[in-house]
Amino acid sequence: NAGVMQNPRHLVRRRGQEARLRCSPMKGHSHVYWYRQLPEEGLKFMVYLQKENIIDESGMPKERFSAEFPKEGPSILRIQQVVRGDSAAYFCASSLDPDPSYGYTFGSGTRLTVV
Amino acid sequence: QKEVEQDPGPLSVPEGAIVSLNCTYSNSAFQYFMWYRQYSRKGPELLMYTYSSGNKEDGRFTAQVDKSSKYISLFIRDSQPSDSATYLCAMSAGNDYKLSFGAGTTVTVRA
Numbered sequence: 001n002a003g004v005m006q007n008p009r010h011l012v013r014r015r016g017q018e019a020r021l022r023c024s025p026m027k028g029h030s031h032v033y034w035y036r037q038l039p040e041e042g043l044k045f046m047v048y049l050q051k052e053n054i055i056d057e058s059g060m061p062k063e064r065f066s067a068e069f070p071k072e073g074p075s076i077l078r079i080q081q082v083v084r085g086d087s088a089a090y091f092c093a094s095s096l097d098p099d100p101s102y103g104y105t106f107g108s109g110t111r112l113t114v115v
Numbered sequence: 116q117k118e119v120e121q122d123p124g125p126l127s128v129p130e131g132a133i134v135s136l137n138c139t140y141s142n143s144a145f146q147y148f149m150w151y152r153q154y155s156r157k158g159p160e161l162l163m164y165t166y167s168s169g170n171k172e173d174g175r176f177t178a179q180v181d182k183s184s185k186y187i188s189l190f191i192r193d194s195q196p197s198d199s200a201t202y203l204c205a206m207s208a209g210n211d212y213k214l215s216f217g218a219g220t221t222v223t224v225r226a
Contacts, residue, residue: 043159100207106160
């Protein structure tokens with residue numbers, strides 16, 4: 001069981017470019033969550049997706065950020081026209097059920113640096 | 116005021132000592148309380164999970180929740196160098212999938 005796989009581990013983008021972060025959930029998990037971790041701050045919820053559906057994107061900035069979880073393939077977090085403030089670690093988690101008592105499994109994250 | 120407050124430390128203790136970590140929160144709707152451990156450059160991994168108030172023990176780890184004071188604790192007994200990590204508290208309301216995290220406390224256990 002490979003766990004939650006995120007790639008790339010590190011991503012460097014120049015201001016104005018697009019960043020695309022990928023997350024493959026654990027086998028059998030159909031619920032995916034994206035969190036962002038800024039230095040000295042806790043993880044902040046961004047979006048919750050099920051296969052082909054965005055359930056809750058209340059934590060996502062209204063502009064430039066989008067997420068998808070297609071029927072086939074990994075979940076993608078896309079950041080268009082990146083700015084320095086987007087530099088952070090982005091973590092994906094997956095679960096069997098959205099009830100937190102089932103436990104969420106986190107990936108190792110993608111560290112985005114905008115230069 | 117942050118929804119979840121956690122002292123970032125850092126905390127340095129000798130091997131074998133008891134490590135005491137805590138978080139306070141403001142949202143009285145929180146019912147699920149978790150502690151995650153995060154090694155450097157890794158993702159958080161779930162250590163302990165508690166529902167509502169009370170104590171829970173798992174090996175060297177004890178989690179305590181005091182909802183009346185909006186205060187949760189994690190104790191690590193007989194600490195080992197391998198316990199050196201950042202410990203994050205997290206909580207959610209009801210069966211809400213959205214977790215609210217503390218900033219994390221960095222712990223170093225000296226051999």
